[in-house]
Structure formats: C-alpha cells, structure tokens
Amino acid sequence: MGVVEDLAADLGPDRVRPGGPEDAIGGLVPAAVAEPLSPEAIALVLRRAGADGLAVRVRGGGTKQAWTAPPSRLDVVLSTTALDRLVDHAPGDMTCVAEAGMPLAALAAAISDVTTHRQRLMLDPPGGAAATLGGVLACAASGPRRTRYGTPRDLVLGARYVTGDGLAAKTGGRVVKNVAGYDVAKLLIGSHGSLAVITEVALKLHPLPDAARTAVLRTTDPAAAAAFCDAVRDAPVTPALVEVAWPEGVVMVRVESTADGADAQIAHLRGLADIEVPDETAADALAADLAARAWAGADAVLAVGVRPSRLADLLRLAAAHDAVLVVRAGVCAGELALPDADPERAGRVAAAVRALGGNVQVRRGDGLHAALTVDPDPALAGIEDALRRGLDPHGVLAGAAR
Amino acid sequence: MATTAATGAIGELAERARAIVGPVWVLSDPAQLSTYECDGLTNQRERPGLVVLPASTDEVAAVVRACHELGVPFVARGAGSGLSGGAMPRAEGVVIGLARMRAILDIDVADRRVTVQPGVTNLAITEAVAPHGLYYAPDPSSQQVCTIGGNIAENAGGAHCLKYGFTVNHVLAATVVLGDGAVTRLGSDAPDAPGLDLLGVLIGSEGTCGIVTEAVVGVLPRPQHVETLVAFFDTVEEGGETVSEIISDGIVPAAVEMMDRLAIEAARAVTHMDWDAESALIVELDGPESEVRSQFEAVTRICAARNAREVRVAASPAERAAIWTARKSAFAAAGRLAPAYRVQDGVIPRTRLPEVLRGIADLSERYGLRVANVFHAGDGNLHPLVLYDSAVPEQVEQSEELAMAIVALCVEHGGSITGEHGVGTEKACSMPKMFDGADLTAFDRVRAAFDPAGLCNPDKLLPTPRLCGEVPGFHRVHPVERAGLGARL
Numbered sequence: 032m033g034v035v036e037d038l039a040a041d042l043g044p045d046r047v048r049p050g051g052p053e054d055a056i057g058g059l060v061p062a063a064v065a066e067p068l069s070p071e072a073i074a075l076v077l078r079r080a081g082a083d084g085l086a087v088r089v090r091g092g093g094t095k096q097a098w099t100a101p102p103s104r105l106d107v108v109l110s111t112t113a114l115d116r117l118v119d120h121a122p123g124d125m126t127c128v129a130e131a132g133m134p135l136a137a138l139a140a141a142i143s144d145v146t147t148h149r150q151r152l153m154l155d156p157p158g159g160a161a162a163t164l165g166g167v168l169a170c171a172a173s174g175p176r177r178t179r180y181g182t183p184r185d186l187v188l189g190a191r192y193v194t195g196d197g198l199a200a201k202t203g204g205r206v207v208k209n210v211a212g213y214d215v216a217k218l219l220i221g222s223h224g225s226l227a228v229i230t231e232v233a234l235k236l237h238p239l240p241d242a243a244r245t246a247v248l249r250t251t252d253p254a255a256a257a258a259f260c261d262a263v264r265d266a267p268v269t270p271a272l273v274e275v276a277w278p279e280g281v282v283m284v285r286v287e288s289t290a291d292g293a294d295a296q297i298a299h300l301r302g303l304a305d306i307e308v309p310d311e312t313a314a315d316a317l318a319a320d321l322a323a324r325a326w327a328g329a330d331a332v333l334a335v336g337v338r339p340s341r342l343a344d345l346l347r348l349a350a351a352h353d354a355v356l357v358v359r360a361g362v363c364a365g366e367l368a369l370p371d372a373d374p375e376r377a378g379r380v381a382a383a384v385r386a387l388g389g390n391v392q393v394r395r396g397d398g399l400h401a402a403l404t405v406d407p408d409p410a411l412a413g414i415e416d417a418l419r420r421g422l423d424p425h426g427v428l429a430g431a432a433r
Numbered sequence: 434m435a436t437t438a439a440t441g442a443i444g445e446l447a448e449r450a451r452a453i454v455g456p457v458w459v460l461s462d463p464a465q466l467s468t469y470e471c472d473g474l475t476n477q478r479e480r481p482g483l484v485v486l487p488a489s490t491d492e493v494a495a496v497v498r499a500c501h502e503l504g505v506p507f508v509a510r511g512a513g514s515g516l517s518g519g520a521m522p523r524a525e526g527v528v529i530g531l532a533r534m535r536a537i538l539d540i541d542v543a544d545r546r547v548t549v550q551p552g553v554t555n556l557a558i559t560e561a562v563a564p565h566g567l568y569y570a571p572d573p574s575s576q577q578v579c580t581i582g583g584n585i586a587e588n589a590g591g592a593h594c595l596k597y598g599f600t601v602n603h604v605l606a607a608t609v610v611l612g613d614g615a616v617t618r619l620g621s622d623a624p625d626a627p628g629l630d631l632l633g634v635l636i637g638s639e640g641t642c643g644i645v646t647e648a649v650v651g652v653l654p655r656p657q658h659v660e661t662l663v664a665f666f667d668t669v670e671e672g673g674e675t676v677s678e679i680i681s682d683g684i685v686p687a688a689v690e691m692m693d694r695l696a697i698e699a700a701r702a703v704t705h706m707d708w709d710a711e712s713a714l715i716v717e718l719d720g721p722e723s724e725v726r727s728q729f730e731a732v733t734r735i736c737a738a739r740n741a742r743e744v745r746v747a748a749s750p751a752e753r754a755a756i757w758t759a760r761k762s763a764f765a766a767a768g769r770l771a772p773a774y775r776v777q778d779g780v781i782p783r784t785r786l787p788e789v790l791r792g793i794a795d796l797s798e799r800y801g802l803r804v805a806n807v808f809h810a811g812d813g814n815l816h817p818l819v820l821y822d823s824a825v826p827e828q829v830e831q832s833e834e835l836a837m838a839i840v841a842l843c844v845e846h847g848g849s850i851t852g853e854h855g856v857g858t859e860k861a862c863s864m865p866k867m868f869d870g871a872d873l874t875a876f877d878r879v880r881a882a883f884d885p886a887g888l889c890n891p892d893k894l895l896p897t898p899r900l901c902g903e904v905p906g907f908h909r910v911h912p913v914e915r916a917g918l919g920a921r922l
Contacts, residue, residue, distance in 0.1 A: 121784065122681065123677050123782075123783070123784035124784050125680065126782070149683055150683075171625075181602065185602055194875060194878075198871050198874060198875060199871055200871045200872045201869075201872050202872070202875070202876075204780075204848070204849045205782065205847055206781065206782055206852075207595075207783075207812045208594065208599075208780050208814045208849075208852040209852060210588045210599075210849075210853055210854075210856075211851050211860075211868075212856070212868060212894070213634055213638060213876045213879045213880065213894075214601070214633060214636075215634070215875060215879060217630045217634045218630060220630060220633075221629065221630055222629055238683035238684070241683070265654065267656075267658075267721045267722065268721060269724075288721065288724045289724050289728060291726075291727050292720075292721055292723045292724025295722070295724075296721055296724075334625055335625075336621075336624035336626075337623050338544045338622060338623055339544055340543040363623070364623075364624040388623055390625050390626045390627065392627050408618070410611060410617035411617050411619070411631065413615075414611070414631055414883060415628065415629050415631070417881070417882035417883075418878075418879065420882070421879065421882045422875065
C-alpha cells in the first residue's frame with residue numbers, strides 16, 4: 032500500500048489526500064498531506080511515519096516554510112489546520128488557550144471583543160491572515176510590538192505537544208507564573224517543528240491601551256537616527272514600537288498608554304527632535320507599510336539582530352549592500368531584504384552582520400540556508416542532537432526539517 | 434551506587450579537587466560539611482560527602498570533569514537561600530559552592546547589560562548600575578543574599594514580575610559547565626540567534642542541566658514615577674475582588690500584594706506599623722508620570738468602590754519602603770506566631786483567589802493548624818504559611834499534609850504547584866498531581882539530553898523511586914537510551 036492509503040487507514044480517508052504541487056516545500060512534493068483532527072490522530076501519523084521510515088514536515092498556514100532549510104526528504108505534510116478551536120478564554124485572568132492550527136487573526140478576533148473585555152495577544156508577526164498560532168511559535172516569529180511585549184517565548188504560558196514518537200505531553204500551565212517542570216515550550220518555540228508537533232498553546236494577554244499616538248522622524252543620517260532612538264530609550268517613554276526603515280530614513284515611534292499618558296510622551300518626544308505627529312489613521316497606514324516593507328516583492332529576506340549600540344552600523348550596512356532594512360530599534364532586530372537571492376551577496380551581508388557581533392537567519396530564499404548556516408560549537412550541537420534523539424528518536428521530524 | 438564505592442570515589446575526588454582549587458578550598462571535615470546540609474528548606478537535610486569551592490569557570494569545569502569520570506553526583510550552590518531543597522546535596526555527592534565567584538565582570542551602559550559571575554547577589558547588580566539610573570528587574574524577597582546563579586537555576590521571580598517577568602525574561606547569555614565538564618555558551622550577545630533556545634530551558638532547570646559560571650543580564654531604566662498604596666479591607670474576598678477589578682480595568686501594576694489578618698499580625702509583631710484589617714492590599718504602579726498618575730487615581734477609586742476601610746498612599750520613598758518592609762517581614766515574622774512554619778508556593782488563576790482562600794481556611798480548620806496568607810495577588814501566586822509546633826510530632830506530620838492539600842487545591846483550580854520557589858526535593862513527589870506519565874517522560878528525556886550520566890543535581894525536579902517510591906506511568910529514560918545507544922519504539 033502507498034503512504035496515502037496507509038495514513039487513510041489510520042485517520043479515515045477524508046483526512047488524507049495525495050500531495051500536489053501546491054504542497055511542495057523546497058521543490059519536493061510530499062506523497063501525502065494529512066490533516067488530523069486531534070492530537071491522538073497526530074500521534075498516529077507520527078508513529079506510522081516512525082515505523083515506515085517516513086519524513087514528516089509540519090505545516091500550519093504554510094506562510095513560513097522558507098524560514099528553515101528545505102527538506103532533504105519529504106513524504107508527508109502534516110497539517111495542523113483542523114485543530115483550530117479557541118479552547119478557553121479567561122478575560123479576568125488575561126489568558127487564553129487555543130489549538131495550534133488556529134489562525135492568529137481568528138484568535139485575535141475571538142479574544143478582542145472590545146465591548147466586553149479590552150485585551151489582546153500582543154503578537155504581530157509577518158505572514159498575514161493565514162499564519163497559525165503553532166506556526167508562529169515554531170518559527171519564534173514576532174513583529175514590531177516585541178519592542179514592548181517581547182516575543183513568543185515571553186507570551187507562552189504552556190503548551191501541549193506530540194513528540195516525534197507519538198507521545199502526547201504538556202509543559203507549563205495556564206497560569207501567568209509557574210516554574211514546575213522543564214519549560215519545554217521554550218525548546219519548541221523556534222524549533223521549526225523539528226522536535227515535536229505543537230497542538231495547543233496557553234498564552235498571556237495584555238490590556239488594550241486607551242490611546243495610541245505616533246511620532247515620526249525623517250532623517251537619512253544613520254548617526255542621527257540612532258541618536259534619536261537612544262534618546263527615546265533613555266526618555267520617560269514606554270513605546271509599543273520603534274521602527275526604523277532604511278535607507279528611506281523613517282523612524283516611527285508609537286506610544287500606547289492612557290490618553291493623558293500618550294500625549295505627555297509625545298510632548299516629550301517633541302523635545303528630542305523635530306518630529307511629525309501624524310493622526311492615527313495615517314499612523315496605522317505607515318505602520319502597515321513598514322511591516323510589509325521588507326517582505327514585499329523581495330526574493331531574499333534575512334532576519335538580522337545586533338546589539339542596540341550597533342544600530343547606526345546596521346543602517347550603514349543596509350545602505351552599503353543595496354538592502355532594505357526595517358528594524359525594531361529598541362531590541363535591534365529586524366528584516367533585511369536583499370535585491371536578489373544570490374548566495375554570494377547574501378553571504379557577504381551575513382558576514383558583515385556577524386562582524387558587528389550580530390545574528391543572521393534566512394527568512395526567504397531557499398538557496399540561502401546552506402550558504403548562511405554556521406555550525407554551532409560542538410557542545411551545543413551535542414545537546415541539540417541529544418534533544419532531537421530524545422524527543423524524536425526515529426528522526427521522523429528531523430529528517431524533513433534539515 | 435554502593436556506599437563503600439562512593440566513599441572511595443569521594444576520597445579520590447577530594448584528592449583531585451585539592452589539586453584543582455587548592456587544598457584550602459576543599460572541605461571534608463564533618464563539621465564544615467554540615468553547613469551545606471540544607472538550603473532554605475531546613476526540614477530536609479543530608480550532609481554532603483565533600484564541598485569544593487572553585488574560583489573560575491575552568492576550575493568548575495575541572496571539578497565537574499572529575500565528578501563525571503568518577504561517577505560522583507554534584508550540586509551547585511549559591512547562597513543556599515532556595516526554598517525547595519534545590520541545593521540539598523547527596524551523602525555520596527559533592528557540593529560545588531560558587532560563593533568565591535562574585536565578581537561583576539562588565540557593566541555595559543550603552544547596551545544595558547551586566548556580565549556577572551554566579552555568586553554575585555541579585556541586589557548587587559542593581560547597586561552596581563544604580564549610578565546610571567538602571568536596575569535589575571527580578572526582585573525575589575531574598576534579593577540581598579540570593580545569587581544570580583541560584584536565580585537562574587530557579588527562574589526566580591519576585592513581587593514585580595507581574596509587569597516585568599521572571600529571570601528568564603532578563604538573562605541574555607550564560608557560560609555553562611555541562612554535566613561532563615564541557616564548557617559552552619548559551620544565548621547570544623545579539624537578538625535572534627539561530628538554533629534551539631537552550632538557555633530558555635536551562636533557566637529554571639534547578640541545576641539539572643549544568644552549572645552557570647557567568648551570565649549576561651539585561652538591566653532596565655528606573656521608571657520615571659512610582660506610586661504605592663496600601664488598602665485595608667474587612668474581608669479577604671473584597672481584597673481579592675479589588676485585584677480582579679484593577680486588572681480588568683486594563684491596568685498592569687508593577688506589583689499587587691496581599692496579606693491576610695494573621696500575616697498582618699505577624700508583620701506587626703516585628704515592625705512598628707499599625708496595620709489592622711482582615712486583608713491588606715498593596716498596589717504599586719510605575720512608568721511615565723502622567724500614565725501612572727491617571728491609573729493610580731483609577732486604582733484608588735476601585736479600592737473605595739470595593740469598600741476599602743482605608744487607603745494609605747505612600748507620600749515619600751520612606752513611606753513606600755515602610756509598606757514594603759511590612760510586606761517582606763511577614764515571612765520572618767511568622768516565627769513569632771508559632772515555633773515553626775512551612776511556606777507553600779502554589780499558583781492559581783487570579784480570578785479564583787476568593788474561593789481558593791476560602792478553601793485554605795477550611796483546610797486550616799480541618800487540620801487545626803493556623804495558616805497565614807501572604808501572596809503575589811496580581812499573578813495568583815500564593816505563599817500560605819502553615820504554622821505548627823515542631824516539638825509536637827503529630828503537628829509536624831499534619832502540617833506537611835495540610836501544605837500538600839493546599840498544593841493539590843491550587844492544581845484543582847487550574848494552577849501550579851510552584852510559582853517561583855521551584856520543585857526541588859520538596860515538591861518532586863507532587864509533580865504527578867500536575868503532570869501525567871507522558872509529561873514526565875518527556876521532561877526526563879530533556880534532562881537526559883543535557884545530562885546523560887545523571888550526575889547533575891539528581892533527585893530534584895522529577896519524582897524518583899528514591900524520593901517518592903514507584904511513580905505510576907512515569908517511564909524514566911534507560912541508561913542505554915541516555916547514552917544514545919538505543920531507543921524504544
């Protein structure tokens with residue numbers, strides 16, 4: 032029997048179909064696409080794969096498959112999209128629990144009913160409406176608001192997951208403070224599905240602020256932009272985001288607070304530099320424009336991160352390599368879009384970022400992973416391998432992840 | 434391991450350790466060893482076979498390498514102020530004390546980070562950066578003595594983690610000696626490093642994944658403005674409901690703390706304050722001045738609407754300090770109420786506070802033992818103090834049963850057995866209340882990946898037959914699997 036038939040025997044025929052060109056990852060078309068309805072069914076797929084030596088790649092909305100190296104083998108795409116329920120929302124506790132296949136946009140809509148409880152999940156990663164909670168976590172994806180609220184590792188309270196050999200386990204809990212057991216969620220976040228399949232996540236929510244105000248500085252001088260960002264950091268201002276777009280030369284600071292508080296913070300920013308203060312409709316449009324800037328039309332996108340004191344250097348580096356950079360100034364992490372997917376150019380850019388003491392990861396450009404990957408030190412590689420052997424002993428997920 | 438073999442191994446280790454760190458830094462005299470027989474959880478003790486006090490990463494690595502070669506278990510120790518037995522040694526094992534490694538290696542104001550050795554105290558970091566208007570956010574109550582190494586092992590929290598998070602949110606990188614003595618670096622100087630978040634799982638792993646010998650921690654600018662109040666209520670429920678209302682009003686206070694009547698009485702016995710109420714609620718806001726002022730008005734209004742008998746606003750830093758002294762003295766003061774007490778660390782969803790507090794009161798009555806409640810109300814982290822007389826054998830047993838019943842109550846209400854103290858030896862046998870066999874098996878696989886030989890602080894965090902008897906459904910990784918020589922389907 033073939034892979035589709037075998038999986039259909041486990042899951043039922045309506046949960047499995049042959050893979051098609053639209054399912055290809057890195058040019059490989061999977062034999063089957065499975066869409067299990069439960070963690071137990073996910074475990075069946077993984078156990079089957081372990082017994083039959085199949086390579087499985089996990090897929091949520093499929094918006095970030097390029098964030099990790101293309102698979103060397105691909106037999107099954109395991110889609111989490113059937114796990115799409117909001118399991119629990121406790122407004123008074125500012126927490127929620129959702130299944131991993133739930134699109135982030137749907138989750139946001141479900142929990143931010145402004146008339147009843149003013150709160151939201153402060154996670155604004157790229158990927159659009161299709162991006163799922165599980166995929167965003169597996170990729171450790173975040174957006175501008177990480178400046179104030181952090182990344183998935185700061186917002187996840189607990190998770191349920193299925194290991195590569197089909198063990199359905201949980202880690203953490205639903206409460207905002209908890210140190211019982213190993214924080215396996217930290218391992219799963221950013222593991223690109225290489226250790227286990229995330230099936231359910233408990234998240235911390237934040238209150239919706241009363242008011243937002245925005246300040247924009249326009250300058251094409253890297254030193255001036257960086258000096259302004261430093262001044263913002265040292266000022267009595269707690270911005271939700273500080274985005275710098277280069278080489279265009281835009282610095283956008285958005286404060287979210289009480290109405291009084293937001294006005295006072297903007298007044299303070301006026302004292303720092305010659306800023307514009309657009310109305311919030313225009314500010315929304317600018318924020319959306321900046322969020323899309325590095326992704327629109329680029330064949331190659333790198334995630335870059337340096338120490339905050341290297342911001343001006345990073346801006347100069349972008350200009351010198353004809354790249355478009357959008358960076359969160361406070362944390363100094365962002366995306367760099369290259370004019371083409373030439374691995375040599377990308378290699379030069381990566382080397383320059385690393386020379387600043389920075390980190391580089393590929394976000395788009397399948398041909399770039401091999402060129403840009405650096406080997407971790409042997410002790411670290413040893414632990415990573417041992418974790419993969421421990422959580423995915425048959426290499427079911429690792430085979431398709433690397 | 435047979436006792437005689439262990440004694441032999443300890444003897445051999447002592448020899449090697451003297452060569453590594455110098456004879457004066459190796460303790461083997463029984464009287465000296467007794468100092469290290471427990472941490473802040475004083476009712477569980479074991480005298481270690483040896484204590485070694487290294488002064489550098491290289492020395493720690495050499496000692497651990499020797500332990501690995503000789504099959505001797507080891508436990509790292511900072512100030513020994515932990516409350517869950519995390520630093521408790523084994524009789525045939527070694528304590529690696531890090532008290533000599535207390536240098537602040539670098540203060541980087543531009544990038545707001547400090548590089549420290551593990552024996553540096555939590556408060557010393559804040560003191561070192563205070564001249565620059567910066568501070569280190571996690572603030573466990575023991576911050577004057579507890580060390581950053583211990584904070585990392587336990588993922589320490591504190592009163593202000595409601596708004597600012599835990600140790601794991603503030604550590605950027607760490608140099609770690611692994612279970613076989615290899616030295617590596619986890620985390621990164623810059624954001625978004627590729628690879629697995631090994632630092633994230635090491636923090637809070639209670640010393641079972643390796644020994645941190647150097648850490649880079651982030652520091653924050655002092656908030657522009659701080660406001661603190663204490664509100665007194667005639668019932669515990671009104672205090673609890675006030676907390677929920679503040680949070681659902683969209684306010685994220687820097688801290689929200691509560692004390693019940695017994696805890697207030699305890700604090701009054703050791704400080705000069707005149708508090709007198711069924712419950713006292715401390716609320717602190719910080720941030721930009723105008724935001725803090727308008728939100729503080731809202732908090733004051735909510736307290737009044739919830740029938741606060743009195744609301745006192747700290748009018749000066751001294752008055753703020755007095756409020757916090759009252760709160761932080763409650764633990765030490767519990768000793769005035771009874772000859773002994775046990776402190777618990779359960780967490781519940783904060784909206785369940787009133788019913789869980791009622792449940793604790795019922796349990797207290799059933800067992801005939803008093804329970805004082807001091808807690809981080811904002812994040813639902815309870816610290817019930819079970820008071821008993823250690824000279825009465827039945828009370829010793831009953832107090833433990835009562836403490837465990839409170840832990841179970843927290844789990845029943847959707848919470849956790851520990852919010853910041855850690856599992857250690859104290860709550861290892863309670864882990865199955867919260868986690869099933871599959872969960873524990875996965876945890877054990879993580880542990881085995883970091884420490885295949887199982888020498889890195891064994892018998893902590895996970896239930897073991899040695900501690901708890903056989904745990905149903907919990908499959909421990911077999912030594913053959915640990916060594917990577919085989920796997921089971």
